[in-house]
Amino acid sequence: MKRILVGVKRVVDYNVRVRVKPDGSGVATEGVKMSLNPFDEIALEEALRIKERGGADEVVAVTIGPADTQAQLRTALAMGADRALLVQSDKPVEPLDAAQILRKLVERETPFLVLLGKQAIDDDNNQTGQMLAALWDRPQATFASKIELMDGVARVTREVDVGLETVEIELPAVITVDLRLNEPRYVKLPDIMKAKKKPLDTLQLAELGITLVERVKAVRYDAPSVRTKGVMVKDVSELVGALRSKGLVK
Amino acid sequence: MSSNILIIAEHNGAQISSATAKCVSCAVTITGAPITILVLAKSGAAIAAQAAQFAGVGKVLQLDHTQNEHALSAVLAPQIVKLAQPFTHVFGASTTFGKDLMPRVAALLGAPQLSDIMAVEGERRFRRPIYAGNAVVTVEVPEPHKIVATVRTASFQPAAAGGSAPIEVVSTDAVLPGYARFVSVAAAGSDRPDLQTATRVVSGGRALGSAENFKLMYELADALGAAVGASRAAVDAGYATSDLQVGQTGKIIAPELYVAVGISGAIQHLTGIKDARTIVAINKDADAPIFEVADIGLVGDLFSIVPELRKQLGNG
Ligand SMILES: Cc1cc2nc3c(=O)[nH]c(=O)nc-3n(C[C@H](O)[C@H](O)[C@H](O)COP(=O)(O)OP(=O)(O)OC[C@H]3O[C@@H](n4cnc5c(N)ncnc54)[C@H](O)[C@@H]3O)c2cc1C
Numbered sequence: 001m002k003r004i005l006v007g008v009k010r011v012v013d014y015n016v017r018v019r020v021k022p023d024g025s026g027v028a029t030e031g032v033k034m035s036l037n038p039f040d041e042i043a044l045e046e047a048l049r050i051k052e053r054g055g056a057d058e059v060v061a062v063t064i065g066p067a068d069t070q071a072q073l074r075t076a077l078a079m080g081a082d083r084a085l086l087v088q089s090d091k092p093v094e095p096l097d098a099a100q101i102l103r104k105l106v107e108r109e110t111p112f113l114v115l116l117g118k119q120a121i122d123d124d125n126n127q128t129g130q131m132l133a134a135l136w137d138r139p140q141a142t143f144a145s146k147i148e149l150m151d152g153v154a155r156v157t158r159e160v161d162v163g164l165e166t167v168e169i170e171l172p173a174v175i176t177v178d179l180r181l182n183e184p185r186y187v188k189l190p191d192i193m194k195a196k197k198k199p200l201d202t203l204q205l206a207e208l209g210i211t212l213v214e215r216v217k218a219v220r221y222d223a224p225s226v227r228t229k230g231v232m233v234k235d236v237s238e239l240v241g242a243l244r245s246k247g248l249v250k
Numbered sequence: 251m252s253s254n255i256l257i258i259a260e261h262n263g264a265q266i267s268s269a270t271a272k273c274v275s276c277a278v279t280i281t282g283a284p285i286t287i288l289v290l291a292k293s294g295a296a297i298a299a300q301a302a303q304f305a306g307v308g309k310v311l312q313l314d315h316t317q318n319e320h321a322l323s324a325v326l327a328p329q330i331v332k333l334a335q336p337f338t339h340v341f342g343a344s345t346t347f348g349k350d351l352m353p354r355v356a357a358l359l360g361a362p363q364l365s366d367i368m369a370v371e372g373e374r375r376f377r378r379p380i381y382a383g384n385a386v387v388t389v390e391v392p393e394p395h396k397i398v399a400t401v402r403t404a405s406f407q408p409a410a411a412g413g414s415a416p417i418e419v420v421s422t423d424a425v426l427p428g429y430a431r432f433v434s435v436a437a438a439g440s441d442r443p444d445l446q447t448a449t450r451v452v453s454g455g456r457a458l459g460s461a462e463n464f465k466l467m468y469e470l471a472d473a474l475g476a477a478v479g480a481s482r483a484a485v486d487a488g489y490a491t492s493d494l495q496v497g498q499t500g501k502i503i504a505p506e507l508y509v510a511v512g513i514s515g516a517i518q519h520l521t522g523i524k525d526a527r528t529i530v531a532i533n534k535d536a537d538a539p540i541f542e543v544a545d546i547g548l549v550g551d552l553f554s555i556v557p558e559l560r561k562q563l564g565n566g
């Protein structure tokens with residue numbers, strides 16, 4: 001069975017402007033809209049397209065999180081994943097833990113490809129895929145904006161600082177996706193109904209032999225320093241004058 | 251255990267990157283910790299010599315290997331791990347090079363990574379942005395974990411020259427995989443200033459409407475001696491190439507002057523320009539969020555403002 005494993009994380013929706021709690025103990029997430037991490041939707045979309053082209057037989061979505069992240073897995077199933085795995089953890093998992101958990105799942109599921117987002121937009125870590133590839137001793141391609149699968153290899157275009165880089169990696173491999181790879185499909189009502197019947201299994205960390213380690217302690221959360229609104233000018237001459245007075249133009 | 255810092259150099263085969271010089275500036279704020287730079291290259295002598303000149307650097311390690319010609323993290327990481335043993339901290343820049351490489355190093359070391367550190371609060375305590383910069387978290391890594399980190403380049407100035415650290419040529423017995431291969435790179439490359447290091451940047455948004463119209467931004471850039479940037483919407487629409495994207499998922503920059511033209515000011519875009527000294531916004535919508543952060547704002551149609559601005563700025 002040619003299988004693709006896709007990691008999907010529940011995060012605060014990208015449209016929400018999060019606020020730091022007044023006591024600095026964290027970010028206020030109660031009652032805030034939660035969604036699938038946008039990069040993970042793109043990863044899932046890519047997996048589905050690969051399957052629809054005949055490049056894979058099964059797409060498995062996995063999330064690590066508290067029990068109620070089932071809701072996000074149902075969304076993934078409605079998008080088209082064949083089955084879903086919830087690795088239950090009520091405590092937050094650091095990227096190295098997430099990578100270790102995914103490494104265990106890779107052993108069980110033997111995918112030829114693991115697709116992840118390039119970063120989760122809550123902690124903005126951008127680590128999990130690279131860590132999984134290291135622990136698995138397999139190649140990685142991050143920032144993917146184009147993926148071509150050929151016989152036993154993937155040719156991946158990566159959005160890097162200087163432009164577009166192309167690499168060839170042998171499969172199995174880990175690919176983390178960037179925004180321009182594709183546009184995820186919308187979920188239709190009948191798909192939501194169908195998704196209710198698809199298999200969703202829950203695994204406990206202990207079953208996978210994982211004990212979480214707190215390596216990074218969050219000491220305090222602060223609001224960022226804010227920029228203050230400046231002056232409005234009425235025309236180009238005033239703009240040039242303002243720039244001149246700041247010494248920015250001659 | 252007293253701190254001992256290893257910095258992984260970034261380079262293009264000939265020239266060390268200013269991003270590495272910024273990592274040095276970050277590292278020197280950890281008072282008293284010796285700093286070593288590791289240059290992995292095909293033949294890195296010239297790069298190592300540049301690294302040795304950063305003020306504050308105690309030693310440079312030069313590791314030449316034919317497989318180091320192109321930066322492939324799967325190849326570089328095992329070599330770094332072999333040399334990382336004596337160090338408490340391993341730093342790289344928060345560039346696509348560093349973001350790709352450092353987590354792979356961290357995992358092999360069994361160490362946590364701190365991404366995008368923006369300030370040093372103590373030997374093992376740092377500040378980093380989360381939620382697209384809408385919050386800043388102070389984090390601490392207890393001993394005995396090594397600390398792997400990427401340094402947010404917009405938060406630090408490049409280290410000054412004036413050092414003369416000794417260079418040591420090293421090798422490792424790391425087994426290097428052959429399962430990842432470099433194929434090609436299409437560098438946008440131009441003779442304009444580089445977006446990441448430019449002191450002035452002019453960026454265009456969706457409002458430019460076409461790649462043809464986007465040329466207006468290049469003309470304005472030339473008049474100001476500026477680099478060109480773009481919003482995600484402008485890149486997605488094909489008006490500008492992806493290496494020009496500014497923001498949470500593009501480049502984080504800190505120029506002295508940033509001119510946003512026809513850009514609404516979404517949080518993901520603002521994340522990329524928080525540290526700009528002066529922000530100028532040109533937008534026809536007086537309620538556009540970009541004006542909340544702009545030092546100088548001008549409401550109006552960019553298609554009449556930009557040509558007029560260029561005219562008034564003269565030839566350069
Ligand atoms: C996970 C994620 C990551 C993202 N990362 C980034 C990122 O890195 N960088 C980024 O930029 N975006 C990013 N985005 C997208 C971001 O949310 C916005 O969609 C994007 O920045 C909008 O681009 P824009 O301002 O050019 O377009 P719009 O929001 O459409 O704004 C166009 C503006 O032009 C003005 N305008 C129109 N015509 C004229 C005219 N003739 N003269 C003057 N003004 C005019 C309008 O008033 C409007 O304010 C990300 C989104 C997500 C979900």
Ligand SMILES: Nc1ncnc2c1ncn2[C@@H]1O[C@H](COP(=O)(O)O)[C@@H](O)[C@H]1O
Nearest residue numbers: 007008064116117119120125126127128
């Ligand atoms: N808790 C999680 N559950 C499932 N996937 C995850 C989780 N955390 C991270 N990932 C995957 O790893 C990617 C990168 O996350 P990060 O390293 O946290 O920025 C995400 O886009 C997901 O694809």
